[in-house]
Amino acid sequence: MSFxxxxxxESIPRMLSGIGITFQLMFLSGLxxxxxxxxxxxxxxxxxxxxxxxxQVHIYIFRGTPILVQIFIIYYGLPQFxxxxxxxxxxxxxxxFGCAVLALTxxxxxxxxxILRGGVLGVDRGILEAGSALGLSAxxxxxxxxxxxxxxLALPAYSNDFISLMKATSLASTITLLDMxxxxxxxxxxxxxxxxxxxxxxxxxxxxxxxxxKTFGRIEKYLSRYVNP
Amino acid sequence: MDAVTGWWDDxxxxxxxxxxxxxxxxxxxVLFGLIGAAAKLSNNRLAQKIxGAYTVIFRGTPEILVILxxxxxxxxxxxSIAQVFNPDIKFVDVPPMWAGTIAIALIVxxxxxxxxxxxxxxxxxxxIEAARALGMSNLQTFIYIRIPEMWRLxxxxxxxxxxxxxxxxxxxxxxxxxxxxxVAKQAIGxxxxxFTMYIVVGGIYLAFSTIITLSVMGMEKFGxxxxxxxx
Numbered sequence: 001m002s003f004x005x006x007x008x009x010e011s012i013p014r015m016l017s018g019i020g021i022t023f024q025l026m027f028l029s030g031l032x033x034x035x036x037x038x039x040x041x042x043x044x045x046x047x048x049x050x051x052x053x054x055x056q057v058h059i060y061i062f063r064g065t066p067i068l069v070q071i072f073i074i075y076y077g078l079p080q081f082x083x084x085x086x087x088x089x090x091x092x093x094x095x096x097f098g099c100a101v102l103a104l105t106x107x108x109x110x111x112x113x114x115i116l117r118g119g120v121l122g123v124d125r126g127i128l129e130a131g132s133a134l135g136l137s138a139x140x141x142x143x144x145x146x147x148x149x150x151x152x153l154a155l156p157a158y159s160n161d162f163i164s165l166m167k168a169t170s171l172a173s174t175i176t177l178l179d180m181x182x183x184x185x186x187x188x189x190x191x192x193x194x195x196x197x198x199x200x201x202x203x204x205x206x207x208x209x210x211x212x213x214k215t216f217g218r219i220e221k222y223l224s225r226y227v228n229p
Numbered sequence: 230m231d232a233v234t235g236w237w238d239d240x241x242x243x244x245x246x247x248x249x250x251x252x253x254x255x256x257x258x259v260l261f262g263l264i265g266a267a268a269k270l271s272n273n274r275l276a277q278k279i280x281g282a283y284t285v286i287f288r289g290t291p292e293i294l295v296i297l298x299x300x301x302x303x304x305x306x307x308x309s310i311a312q313v314f315n316p317d318i319k320f321v322d323v324p325p326m327w328a329g330t331i332a333i334a335l336i337v338x339x340x341x342x343x344x345x346x347x348x349x350x351x352x353x354x355x356x357i358e359a360a361r362a363l364g365m366s367n368l369q370t371f372i373y374i375r376i377p378e379m380w381r382l383x384x385x386x387x388x389x390x391x392x393x394x395x396x397x398x399x400x401x402x403x404x405x406x407x408x409x410x411x412v413a414k415q416a417i418g419x420x421x422x423x424f425t426m427y428i429v430v431g432g433i434y435l436a437f438s439t440i441i442t443l444s445v446m447g448m449e450k451f452g453x454x455x456x457x458x459x460x
Contacts (some may be wrong), residue, residue, distance in 0.1 A: 063392075064438040065431045066399035069410070073431060076417070077424035163289075170291035174403065181294060194301035202290040202298070209289035 007196045011187050015201055021097075021179040022208075025169040029104035030162060036109030041116045055113070062110035067168050070107055075099040075175045100172040108165045115161060119154030120146055152223045159216030163209050170205075180204065232420040233429055236412065243409035244433050250330050250398045250408070251437075257334035258394060262341025269346050280342065287339035293400055295336055300328040300404040329401030336397065337390050344390065348383035349375065381452040388445030395437050399430075409433050 043055035062070065078084050078093055092098035123146050131141040173182035184201045188194050233240075268280035287295065300323060307321040352375050360370040402410035413426040420426070 061431075061435065064435040064442075066396040066434055068399045068402075069427060069431045069434060072410075072413075073424065073427045077427045080422055080424040167291040170293050171400075173293070181291065184294075185297070188297075188301065192301075192305075194298060194305065198294055198298040198302070202286070202294055205291055205294065206286065206289035 004193060004196050007191060007193055008200050011184070011197050012200055012204075014187060015180045015183050015197075015204065018178055018180040018183040019204075021172070021177060021182075022166075022169050025097075025100055025104060025172055025179065026166050029101050029108060029169075030165055032101070032105040033108035033112055033165070036105060037112035037116055040109060040113035041120065044113070044117060045120065058106075059110045059113060062107050063114070067103065067107050068171055068174065071100060071103040071171055071175060074103045096172070096175045096177045099175060100169075100177055104165060104168060104172075107168070108161065111161050111164070112158060115154050115157045116150065118157065119150035119152075122153045123149045148223075152220075152227070155216065155220050155223065159213065159220075162216070163212055166208055166212060167205070232422045232425055233416075236416045236426075236429075239412040239416070240409055240429060240433065243407065243412040244437075246326070246406065246408045247395070247398050247433070247437065250326060250333075250401065250406070251395050254330045254334040254337070254394050254398075255391065257331065258338045258341055258390065261334060261338025262345050262390075265338065265342030266345035266349060269342065270349060284339045284342050287336050292333070292336050292397055293403060296329055296332040296400055296404060299332040299335075300325060303328055325401060325404040325406045329398070329404060329406055333394060333397040333401070337393050340393070341387070341390050344383050344386040345379070347386075348379040351382045352378045381449075384445065384449050384452060388441065388449075391441050391445070392438050395441060396434065399434065 040055045040058060043051040046052060074093070075096060084090065084093065092102070127145055127149065128141055131145050136144065169179060170181035172179050173185055176182070178186070180201060184197050187197050191197070265280045265283055268276040271277065304321060304323045307323060308318065311318045311321050356374050356378060357370060360374045365373065398406075398408060399410050402408055402414075405411070409430045413423075413430045416426045417423045
């Protein structure tokens with residue numbers, strides 16, 4: 001066993017060529033997942049059972065099963081049905097990229113919606129009462145009082161979930177997508193040098209985690225600029 | 230669903246393997262978490278640094294990468310050790326179950342380190358002073374005061390760690406563990422019904438996580454049976 005430095009030198013640029021796919025997966029499903037999470041949240045706090053139930057079922061299923069199973073059901077499972085292959089969604093579901101984005105979106109949406117709900121529940125009652133006293137309508141209270149405070153409260157947990165999402169993009173390599181992990185696995189299959197390749201890839205991911213943490217830390221500081229003088 | 234008929238027994242044994250991995254990794258996870266928390270709370274600079282590196286590394290890398298590295302890495306390491314004694318050996322195979330169990334225990338253990346650390350810090354100083362006043366020794370304080378109080382604080386997050394463990398077992402199928410996911414792949418090969426087979430896997434995992442969620446809720450209730458005033 002030897003540690004081949006030249007192999008690291010060669011493989012890092014090759015792996016970094018997959019960082020585009022990793023970023024695309026991360027930002028696309030992060031954005032779509034956030035939209036889904038807000039919709040699920042609004043459905044849950046709507047107070048109408050026919051809206052809150054489907055949202056709860058979605059959250060229960062997607063938080064209760066491994067993301068790998070979700071990816072495989074969408075990528076390998078759905079084409080089993082004729083009507084899906086005939087539908088307008090087929091161009092998306094045919095591609096591993098579309099399937100990965102769909103699975104990650106549905107998954108992260110379920111988790112983030114719970115985080116946002118925690119933020120909404122954490123808003124101080126007194127503030128809402130003050131809003132009522134000022135004559136704000138329920139909608140105005142939600143937009144001007146609940147939303148900014150809940151966003152601030154939910155941000156630390158959200159940053160952790162965003163890191164989980166970044167790590168989950170590596171699972172796209174299991175459905176033939178050549179993201180950084182996919183490329184690393186190809187290199188290992190050719191050279192059989194798991195230490196060099198996987199450790200350097202782990203360091204790349206750790207740097208990404210660090211960047212995400214720092215960025216969210218800055219946003220947190222900005223959002224709480226009136227709270228902690 | 231007719232296609233599943235002949236595969237129920239395979240799914241059952243696959244689920245047993247999931248449970249087996251879950252229990253062994255749960256024990257290891259608690260162990261790693263407690264050692265990590267103890268190191269972070271200790272006065273030893275080196276222990277703090279090592280525990281800090283442990284949590285940064287395992288919380289910052291994708292799970293699948295840790296599993297792949299531990300599996301292939303340990304195979305290569307063991308092979309080169311074996312070749313020292315017997316040069317004829319070409320390859321030492323590491324059981325995916327053990328590489329996978331240790332890998333997911335290490336990953337979730339790094340999260341548990343932070344949970345346990347926070348929970349130990351959350352034990353009220355007043356409780357410990359009260360124990361001292363009653364003449365309890367350090368060990369007695371630890372067993373009768375710190376552990377029960379910390380356990381209640383850690384329970385909600387610990388429940389999430391258990392859910393992560395059970396869900397991470399699915400990833401071990403990537404290195405060839407013969408669990409439900411692997412069974413589904415074989416079943417698809419003969420029946421050609423991927424959706425049905427993977428839905429069964431999803432159902433099995435959903436059942437497991439439901440059981441864990443319910444038992445954590447039960448344990449939290451049990452912890453609060455003496456009333457909120459106790460904490």
